[in-house]
Amino acid sequence: MFGRPRRLALLAEGRFTPSDAKTAVSVLRYRPEEVAAVIDSTRAGRTAAECTGVGGTIPVVEDVAAAAVAGADSLLIGVAPQGGELPVAWRASVLEALARGWDVLSGLHVFLGDDPGFASAAARGGARLHDARRAPPGRPVAAGRAAAVAATVALTVGSDCNVGKMTAAVEIARALQARGARAAFVATGQTGMFIADRGVAVDAVPSDFVAGFTEVLVLEAARDADLVIVEGQGSVHHPAYSGVALGILHGACPAALVLCHQAGRTHLRLAAAPGVFAIPPLAELVEAQERAARWVRPAPVVGIALNTLGLGELEAHAACVAAERETGLPATDPVRFGAGPLAEALMAFRRDHAPAA
C-alpha cells in the first residue's frame, strides 16, 4: 500500500466499531494481509473480528509499542471524522510511530505533512507522511468526456454519508470480475484509495475540479475495463456534501446508478444536526438521483445496495425484499448476501445498451 507492502497498525483509539472506524474496517475487509494490529486501548485483548466482524484474529492492542510487538511497521489513521481533524489524543501515537521510523498514512482533511511537529519527527525517524487527501496537481475541467467511453460506467450514489457506497462499488467490481467481466473500481475517497492504491479524494480538491478529476479517473479506468464502477460520495440530499455528490455524478457521466442506503436509517447522520434531515423513501431517492443525472446525462438506477449492519439475518433479508418491492429493482446487501444481483443487473444493462458493433 502506497509504495510498498506494509504491516499496518490501524489507529482507531476508542472508536473501533463498524460504524465509527470506517477506514479501518474497510482496510481489514479488503487488505487484511497488510494489517498487523489495530490500536484501541478500550478494546485491547480482543480480535478485530470480535469488535467489527472483519479482520479475523488480527489483534486489537493497547498502543503503538504493542503494535510494534505484533509486527507493525506503518501507522494508518483508521477513522475519517466529519471535518477531517486529527483527534487531539492521537497526536502522541503519531509521534511515537514516526519516532520508530514508521510511515504514517492518513486520509484526514488536515495534512499531517503540513504539521511542523510531525514533519520534523518524520525527518528524524526517516519516516514518510502520506496524506491521501492532498489534491494531486492539475486543474482538470470536466466536459462530459466520460459519457463517450466504450466501457459501461456505473456510479454508487447514496442516501447519506457512510452508508456503504465505497464498499458496494468494490463488491460489485469483484462480483463482475468473478463472472469473467473486465471490471475496474474507481476510488474517489481516501478509504477507497487505501484499498485500490490509486484514485483521488475528490472531496478535498478545489470544488471547481471535482468533476474534472472524476472524469480523468474514469477515462483512465475505461482504457482497460468494460465495466467501470465509480465510488460515489455524500448524497445530493446532504446539506454539507451534496456538491461533492453532484460533481462526481456529472464528472463520471455514468450510464447506470446503484443506490446505496443503510436499512433503518431515517435521518441524515449529521453531527451538528442529528434527527433534523429526514431521508426520503427509496423510490423518491431513485427519482431524485435519476433527475440529477439527467441534467448532464440520463442514467437509470439499476439496483439497490442495502447496508443491513446491525440487523439480524431474517430482518436483513426482509429489508432487501421490501426495497425490491418499493423500487421494482434488485436489492441486496453486497457484504452480507453478495453483490451478485447488482453485478448481473449491470451486465444485463450493458448487453441491452452496448454500442452497435
Added chain:
Amino acid sequence: MFGRPRRLALLAEGRFTPSDAKTAVSVLRYRPEEVAAVIDSTRAGRTAAECTGVGGTIPVVEDVAAAAVAGADSLLIGVAPQGGELPVAWRASVLEALARGWDVLSGLHVFLGDDPGFASAAARGGARLHDARRAPPGRPVAAGRAAAVAATVALTVGSDCNVGKMTAAVEIARALQARGARAAFVATGQTGMFIADRGVAVDAVPSDFVAGFTEVLVLEAARDADLVIVEGQGSVHHPAYSGVALGILHGACPAALVLCHQAGRTHLRLAAAPGVFAIPPLAELVEAQERAARWVRPAPVVGIALNTLGLGELEAHAACVAAERETGLPATDPVRFGAGPLAEALMAFRRDHAPAA
C-alpha cells in the same frame, strides 16, 4: 480594495470585451473610482466605455508603463479563464508591476504568491500579491443553519457560467437598499470579492467545505441585514461546475431564488465542448432549481434576471416579456432596465413569508 484605496490598472490584454473580461468589466461597473487604466494593447487609445460600455473615459493603454503614466499603483488581473491559469503572455506584465512596487490582485485558480519568480519580484519591489481565490483557514461543515436566520436569504442561480449571477445579486442588493431595505450582497467568487471587499471564492475551497463556507458567509451577513442576496456560481446543469452550484444552494439555504440567463444563449459555453450541452427552456430551469433546493430546503424562483448583452433595446425588452410569459415571473435585465422588479418581488416574498412576530 483589499486593504487600502487603490488606483488600479486592469490587465485584460487582447480580451477587453464585455464577454471575455468579466472581472475587469465588473470592477469598472462597481468601483470605477479605483480604476486608473485598462491594459489591452490591441485596444489602446480607446476609452473603457467604447470597448465595454462601462468605465466612462477611463483610458485603455498599451502596457504597464502607460498605466503608470495614467496614475496606476496596483495591478488587477481582469480575466477569469476556465481552468484558472495565468495567460503566459501576461507574465511579463505582472513582473513589471511588481518591479514598480505595485501590489498585484488576482482571482485566478493558480496562486501568484506560490510562483517563486513572482514572490521574489514582490519581495524586491516591496509589493504584495493578493490571491483572492486562496481558501481561507477553517473546515466549516454545513448543517442547514442558514435556513434559520431571521433575514430573507435569496440566491442567484444560473443557466450557465458567466450569465450574470454576480451582477444580478449586486444590482438586486442595491435596488433593495434604494428602497430603504437593509440588504447585503454575499460574494462567493473572486469578482464579487473585488467588489464587496469580502467573501470567499468557494469554487476554490476543498469541495467538502463549499456549503460550509457559504453557510458562514450567510450567517455573518444576516446579522446586519433583513435581505441577504447571495451570488451563485455555475449551474446545476453544468458538467464541470454543477457541484459548486449545488453546494452553494444547500449551504445558503435560501428562501427564494432568482434565475439568471443570457437571452439567446442556447448551449453551455464550455471551451472543450462548444455546442454540446443544450440549455433547457426557462420553465424547465425553474423547475430543476426548485427541485434541487427542495432536497434540503424548499425555495421558489421569484424572478428572472435576463442578461441581454448584445441585443438591441427593443429585442431586449421583448426577451424580458417572453421570459415573463414563459415562467409567469417578473423578468428584467438588471443592468439595462434596473433590478426593481426583482427587488420588489423579494420584498413581497418577505412580507408574505415573514416569521410571525
